[in-house]
Amino acid sequence: MVVLVSLSSALRNLSYLPNPTSKLLVSTKICLPDSLQIMNFSPKSEPSSGSSTTFQVPGLNSDEIDQVGEETFRRYSLPNIRRNGVGVAIVWFRNDLRVLDNEALYQAWISSEAVLPVYCIDPRLFGTTHYFKFPKSGALRAEFMIQCLADLKKNLMIWGLNLLIQHGKPEDILPTIAKAFEAHTVFAHKETCSEEVKVEKLVSKALRRVVITQGRSSDQNPDNPRLQLIWGSTMYHIDDLPSNPGSLPDVYTQFRKSVESKCTVRHCFKLPASLGPLPSQSLDDLGGWGCVPSLNQLGLYQEKGDKGLRFVGGENAALSRVHEYFWKKDLLRVYKKTRNGMLGLDYSTKFSPWLTFGNLSPRFIYEEVKRYEKVRQANDSTYWVLFELIWRDYFIFLSIKYGNSIFHLGGPRNVNSKWSQDLILFNSWREGRTGYPLIDANMKELYTTGFMSNRGRQIVCSFLVRDMGIDWRMGAEWFETCLLDYDPCSNYGNWTYGAGVGNDPREDRYFSIPKQAQTYDPDGEYVAYWLPELLALPKEKRNSPGKEYIQQIVPLKFGNTNSRSGSSYPQMRKQKREHKR
Ligand SMILES: Cc1cc2nc3c(=O)[nH]c(=O)nc-3n(C[C@H](O)[C@H](O)[C@H](O)COP(=O)(O)OP(=O)(O)OC[C@H]3O[C@@H](n4cnc5c(N)ncnc54)[C@H](O)[C@@H]3O)c2cc1C
Numbered sequence: 101m102v103v104l105v106s107l108s109s110a111l112r113n114l115s116y117l118p119n120p121t122s123k124l125l126v127s128t129k130i131c132l133p134d135s136l137q138i139m140n141f142s143p144k145s146e147p148s149s150g151s152s153t154t155f156q157v158p159g160l161n162s163d164e165i166d167q168v169g170e171e172t173f174r175r176y177s178l179p180n181i182r183r184n185g186v187g188v189a190i191v192w193f194r195n196d197l198r199v200l201d202n203e204a205l206y207q208a209w210i211s212s213e214a215v216l217p218v219y220c221i222d223p224r225l226f227g228t229t230h231y232f233k234f235p236k237s238g239a240l241r242a243e244f245m246i247q248c249l250a251d252l253k254k255n256l257m258i259w260g261l262n263l264l265i266q267h268g269k270p271e272d273i274l275p276t277i278a279k280a281f282e283a284h285t286v287f288a289h290k291e292t293c294s295e296e297v298k299v300e301k302l303v304s305k306a307l308r309r310v311v312i313t314q315g316r317s318s319d320q321n322p323d324n325p326r327l328q329l330i331w332g333s334t335m336y337h338i339d340d341l342p343s344n345p346g347s348l349p350d351v352y353t354q355f356r357k358s359v360e361s362k363c364t365v366r367h368c369f370k371l372p373a374s375l376g377p378l379p380s381q382s383l384d385d386l387g388g389w390g391c392v393p394s395l396n397q398l399g400l401y402q403e404k405g406d407k408g409l410r411f412v413g414g415e416n417a418a419l420s421r422v423h424e425y426f427w428k429k430d431l432l433r434v435y436k437k438t439r440n441g442m443l444g445l446d447y448s449t450k451f452s453p454w455l456t457f458g459n460l461s462p463r464f465i466y467e468e469v470k471r472y473e474k475v476r477q478a479n480d481s482t483y484w485v486l487f488e489l490i491w492r493d494y495f496i497f498l499s500i501k502y503g504n505s506i507f508h509l510g511g512p513r514n515v516n517s518k519w520s521q522d523l524i525l526f527n528s529w530r531e532g533r534t535g536y537p538l539i540d541a542n543m544k545e546l547y548t549t550g551f552m553s554n555r556g557r558q559i560v561c562s563f564l565v566r567d568m569g570i571d572w573r574m575g576a577e578w579f580e581t582c583l584l585d586y587d588p589c590s591n592y593g594n595w596t597y598g599a600g601v602g603n604d605p606r607e608d609r610y611f612s613i614p615k616q617a618q619t620y621d622p623d624g625e626y627v628a629y630w631l632p633e634l635l636a637l638p639k640e641k642r643n644s645p646g647k648e649y650i651q652q653i654v655p656l657k658f659g660n661t662n663s664r665s666g667s668s669y670p671q672m673r674k675q676k677r678e679h680k681r
């Protein structure tokens with residue numbers, strides 16, 4: 101009856117089904133690409149200059165990851181809860197690839213007798229970016245997504261369900277499935293940007309055309325399935341905001357103070373003992389459950405990077421990273437002091453890729469911070485993780501307030517500036533060949549791993565838009581391709597902010613490279629890690645190697661000295677106004 105079997109045993113027996121209650125599941129295999137058949141977690145210690153190994157995030161082995169998953173799910177289980185619904189409900193998984201604190205999944209379960217979880221591999225995700233036609237999803241992010249799907253399928257099976265994986269547009273797939281399964285509702289999480297909202301509208305419209313006749317009594321159920329959208333991506337719920345998103349303050353600090361004083365964070369949704377059963381209908385007409393795709397099947401190829409961070413996708417890895425960062429390594433205690441680092445696993449939480457795919461709920465992080473504050477200590481650092489998550493909320497809500505203007509050149513403030521689209525300059529930035537080690541190292545890290553620190557992102561953004569004068573959207577779209585944690589709201593929100601077309605009260609944010617290097621990479625450890633040719637240089641020369649490195653492609657806007665001391669630059673006046681985020 102209780103379906104919560106050991107994650108370790110489920111992994112070991114990937115081809116068997118842990119839930120004996122479901123007829124459909126018997127003899128079904130989790131169909132995984134070869135690269136996922138054995139997830140071999142091999143944690144390594146911290147990176148150091150010159151080392152060329154990859155470092156897995158989280159740095160736990162597979163048994164530890166399973167154990168953390170099991171313990172967390174146990175803490176969040178609510179075995180006595182009863183469902184009271186009828187018929188079949190569909191869960192359309194989008195950027196909410198988790199079981200815990202997933203309100204769409206919970207609502208589907210409570211309002212039905214059987215739940216069918218579905219994921220659509222939408223070809224539009226693998227098209228090109230809007231203006232500059234870069235790949236819309238780089239191979240690293242696609243690989244992370246594949247891992248998320250495999251992990252979700254596994255967790256759903258543990259809870260008595262499965263994941264139907266289909267290739268195609270949700271507006272084509274969901275109505276067909278709703279019809280075949282006579283579903284009364286498709287539950288999904290609401291998104292905010294126009295591309296995603298457009299798909300929601302198309303799905304909703306297509307569902308309205310589906311007429312379900314069989315087995316329904318008209319007084320109990322509507323004739324056609326409906327799309328029920330649920331809010332679930334932010335820490336503060338949209339319905340709890342002090343005003344509707346259209347009237348929210350433009351400036352972050354005002355937004356933060358307002359939500360902190362007037363709102364509370366809702367509790368996470370707990371889990372019943374089983375989410376099953378699945379609907380009794382056969383999936384034969386749909387070709388079975390579908391496979392977790394391989395990178396090849398998505399038309400992508402990724403050379404294996406041999407250094408830097410390697411994130412593991414999925415909810416179990418996400419929960420394990422929270423456990424590792426907060427409890428095992430006790431790093432939450434010092435987060436505020438370390439968060440501006442650039443090298444290694446532990447200077448910051450690294451939660452962002454899992455937040456983007458919804459493997460991790462921000463409310464869960466909030467509850468873990470509060471638990472840590474009770475059990476261990478509360479200080480500036482414990483608060484600061486929440487402070488940063490409010491930045492994330494802020495950009496999500498701003499995307500509602502400002503709509504498509506966050507993607508436009510003039511940004512939300514419709515600023516009219518001159519920008520260049522010089523491809524020689526842009527490509528030198530993109531490929532890490534600018535002649536500035538701090539820029540080049542960060543861009544190589546992004547390309548190799550799909551990740552870059554927040555400090556690095558601010559520096560390379562400032563360099564591209566302020567020193568090179570390049571159209572900020574080129575930078576934003578390259579980030580869209582490469583980042584594992586790419587999220588339209590945070591990405592375009594931060595880029596408009598950095599380019600001076602967003603809602604930053606300071607319009608002249610300039611990050612001086614020599615000053616940044618001196619403060620955040622004083623011994624050149626970071627640049628030498630990504631640019632091993634600098635290793636042989638004395639530490640103080642690595643960020644200002646002169647002729648020992650490639651020629652600088654542009655001078656810096658406020659002086660081009662690479663002196664280690666930041667105090668004598670003509671740009672100091674500007675630097676004092678650098679916004680410390
Ligand atoms: C130009 C630029 C582009 C960016 N693009 C993205 C993006 O596409 N997706 C994304 O998630 N973040 C983006 N960020 C924000 C930030 O850099 C990353 O969230 C952060 O580096 C992720 O690392 P972490 O999880 O270790 O962060 P931590 O420092 O540990 O912060 C914890 C969490 O707070 C949130 N957070 C922190 N800083 C920000 C911020 N400035 N804006 C929004 N949320 C924040 C993230 O969810 C993060 O996981 C961008 C920043 C810049 C300057």
Ligand SMILES: Nc1ncnc2c1ncn2[C@@H]1O[C@H](COP(=O)(O)OP(=O)(O)OP(=O)(O)O)[C@@H](O)[C@H]1O
Nearest residue numbers: 229230231293294295296504505507508580587588
């Ligand atoms: N999730 C998303 N990720 C990236 N870009 C998005 C997303 N959602 C919407 N956009 C962008 O929003 C814009 C669509 O808005 P709009 O209709 O104003 O554009 P458009 O008229 O096609 O663009 P333009 O007139 O600027 O060429 C596009 O730039 C599109 O790429």
